[in-house]
Amino acid sequence: xxxxxxxxxxxxxxxxxxxxxxxxxxxxxxxxxxxxxxxxxxxxxxxxxxxxxxxxxxxxxxxxxxxxxxxxxxxxxxxxxxxxxxxxxxxxxxxxxxxxxxxxxxxxxxxxxxxxxxxxxxxxxxxxxxxxxxxxxxxxxxxxxxxxxxxxxxxxxxxxxxxxxxxxxxxxxxxxxxxxxxxxxxxxxxxxxxxxxxxxxxxxxxxxxxxxxxxxxxxxxxxxxxxxxxxxxxxxxxxxxxxxxxxxxxxxxxxxxxxxxxxxxxxxxxxxxxxxxxxxxx
Amino acid sequence: xxxxxxxxxxxxxxxxxxxxxxxxxxxxxxxxxxxxxxxxxxxxxxxxxxxxxxxxxxxxxxxxxxxxxxxxxxxxxxxxxxxxxxxxxxxxxxxxxxxxxxxxxxxxxxxxxxxxxxxxxxxxxxxxxxxxxxxxxxxxxxxxxxxxxxxxxxxxxxxxxxxxxxxxxxxxxxxxxxxxxxxxxxxxxxxxxxxxxxxxxxxxxxxxxxxxxxxxxxxxxxxxxxxxxxxxxxxxxxxxxxxxxxxxxxxxxxxxxxxxxxxxxxxxxxxxxxxxxxxxxxxxxxxxxxxxxxxxxxxxxxxxx
Numbered sequence: 001x002x003x004x005x006x007x008x009x010x011x012x013x014x015x016x017x018x019x020x021x022x023x024x025x026x027x028x029x030x031x032x033x034x035x036x037x038x039x040x041x042x043x044x045x046x047x048x049x050x051x052x053x054x055x056x057x058x059x060x061x062x063x064x065x066x067x068x069x070x071x072x073x074x075x076x077x078x079x080x081x082x083x084x085x086x087x088x089x090x091x092x093x094x095x096x097x098x099x100x101x102x103x104x105x106x107x108x109x110x111x112x113x114x115x116x117x118x119x120x121x122x123x124x125x126x127x128x129x130x131x132x133x134x135x136x137x138x139x140x141x142x143x144x145x146x147x148x149x150x151x152x153x154x155x156x157x158x159x160x161x162x163x164x165x166x167x168x169x170x171x172x173x174x175x176x177x178x179x180x181x182x183x184x185x186x187x188x189x190x191x192x193x194x195x196x197x198x199x200x201x202x203x204x205x206x207x208x209x210x211x212x213x214x215x216x217x218x219x220x221x222x223x224x225x226x227x228x229x230x231x232x233x234x235x236x237x238x239x240x241x242x243x244x245x246x247x248x249x250x251x252x253x254x255x256x257x258x259x260x261x262x263x264x265x266x267x268x269x270x271x272x273x274x275x276x277x278x279x280x281x282x
Numbered sequence: 283x284x285x286x287x288x289x290x291x292x293x294x295x296x297x298x299x300x301x302x303x304x305x306x307x308x309x310x311x312x313x314x315x316x317x318x319x320x321x322x323x324x325x326x327x328x329x330x331x332x333x334x335x336x337x338x339x340x341x342x343x344x345x346x347x348x349x350x351x352x353x354x355x356x357x358x359x360x361x362x363x364x365x366x367x368x369x370x371x372x373x374x375x376x377x378x379x380x381x382x383x384x385x386x387x388x389x390x391x392x393x394x395x396x397x398x399x400x401x402x403x404x405x406x407x408x409x410x411x412x413x414x415x416x417x418x419x420x421x422x423x424x425x426x427x428x429x430x431x432x433x434x435x436x437x438x439x440x441x442x443x444x445x446x447x448x449x450x451x452x453x454x455x456x457x458x459x460x461x462x463x464x465x466x467x468x469x470x471x472x473x474x475x476x477x478x479x480x481x482x483x484x485x486x487x488x489x490x491x492x493x494x495x496x497x498x499x500x501x502x503x504x505x506x507x508x509x510x511x512x513x514x515x516x517x518x519x520x521x522x523x524x525x526x527x528x529x530x531x532x533x534x535x536x537x538x539x540x541x542x543x544x545x546x547x548x549x550x551x552x553x554x555x556x557x558x559x560x561x562x563x564x565x566x567x568x569x570x571x572x573x574x575x576x577x578x579x580x581x582x583x584x585x586x587x
Binding site for chain 2: 129216247
């Protein structure tokens with residue numbers, strides 16, 4: 001799929017990477033940066049708007065929520081869960097999916113049929129529905145969110161890696177390794193993974209954006225960490241019930257989500273133009 | 283033709299069997315069902331009733347067979363929060379979900395395909411740059427925030443449309459637009475690619491060189507051939523459509539299966555959760571069947587090999 005390039009790949013990598021870097025640093029150093037304790041309530045300063053309004057309360061740059069908690073601090077702390085879940089679930093699904101894809105590609109035959117038809121079947125089933133069911137059964141905490149989202153997306157990697165492995169399998173260096181008696185695991189580590197790594201990196205980066213969207217969607221639906229946890233989805237859901245009196249609550253959380261997702265997507269697209277110009281990872 | 287449809291229909295039970303197995307594994311084996319389904323304040327009577335209903339005293343394979351037998355009868359048990367059977371509760375909400383999904387899909391298809399054609403025709407010009415950029419940006423937009431923004435603007439600021447709820451056509455506008463916005467960017471980009479690729483095909487070049495106008499070639503040579511890639515993509519997107527419908531229904535308090543599912547999880551109404559998941563799975567499976575048959579009708583080469 002060719003798209004008009006509004007920006008060069010270097011711009012995308014630097015700008016998108018910059019947004020991601022700022023978000024990650026903010027998440028790591030949240031206790032140092034956040035001006036308030038994100039759970040500290042102040043019932044005298046409930047639902048105050050931010051710096052743009054004359055009704056603003058000094059010190060609360062983005063205003064306060066229904067319990068008088070500082071919104072900026074809650075957003076900074078909220079980035080921790082989104083980034084942690086996004087990256088960890090990406091790693092889990094990348095490992096599971098890549099191993100499944102390599103095995104299907106190298107073995108072929110019944111193994112391939114079993115793995116890839118299963119991937120097809122799961123592809124047709126909405127991942128968020130599976131995630132909703134699993135969170136409903138297991139309960140919403142960070143570890144479960146990572147597990148659930150990781151399992152719900154492994155087939156994206158399996159398909160990409162499977163396709164690449166099958167074409168690599170016929171290449172002389174893989175055949176030679178096989179003739180010398182190299183096992184599946186050896187071939188995978190020495191010959192397949194280094195070849196698929198660039199494409200895998202691109203797919204994985206773009207998937208982090210999807211994972212962050214899924215995590216915030218689950219939180220928004222009330223299936224993430226239960227309140228009062230400061231997560232972007234929770235803030236958005238709380239804001240959704242106070243749109244008329246305090247629209248800035250939902251808007252600031254929505255803006256935070258879209259800026260981070262946009263940054264990750266831009267970084268991923270820049271990386272694709274750099275490392276996967278032929279679009280193998282689609 | 284009829285044979286193909288029959289063969290595809292034969293796969294339907296298999297798909298549903300996989301869904302049944304997944305539901306069973308997720309809701310029965312990820313912990314003690316009694317802990318999952320009943321809250322802290324449970325009474326011993328409730329525990330006994332649930333044990334009997336789910337046959338928890340039987341071995342697992344037997345439990346699964348009983349689960350399948352009940353499924354075949356459409357028997358998910360009685361709803362815990364509403365009076366009546368779970369299947370009946372879901373059935374009552376099905377119309378609202380189909381209405382929303384149909385309206386959203388139609389809107390996404392019409393606008394997405396029109397946008398994609400415009401991009402391809404005026405490729406690399408301002409129109410293309412504008413529409414493509416919006417489409418790419420749309421892929422980063424969380425639909426739940428878009429829904430909230432639409433409510434803020436069209437309902438709270440302008441008072442043109444109701445904020446949420448179910449009723450006349452005015453209630454349908456914002457949910458349908460929100461749902462369409464999830465799918466539209468993909469349809470735009472797929473249509474754009476398909477049309478651009480077809481433009482360099484020999485039969486298109488021939489058509490142009492024998493003097494047909496651009497518009498004529500587009501209408502008679504390119505668009506009929508672009509239908510298939512868009513259709514096969516539509517098949518993949520049915521799942522996304524249903525997932526988007528869950529979120530959209532929750533934002534707008536739309537009384538469909540998706541919102542019912544989320545509410546039932548909150549109330550630990552497991553029979554309704556299972557019935558909702560199955561309803562959504564059946565909608566997806568049937569829609570995929572329809573898409574496959576349509577594809578074969580349009581291009582019989584596909585399934586002959």
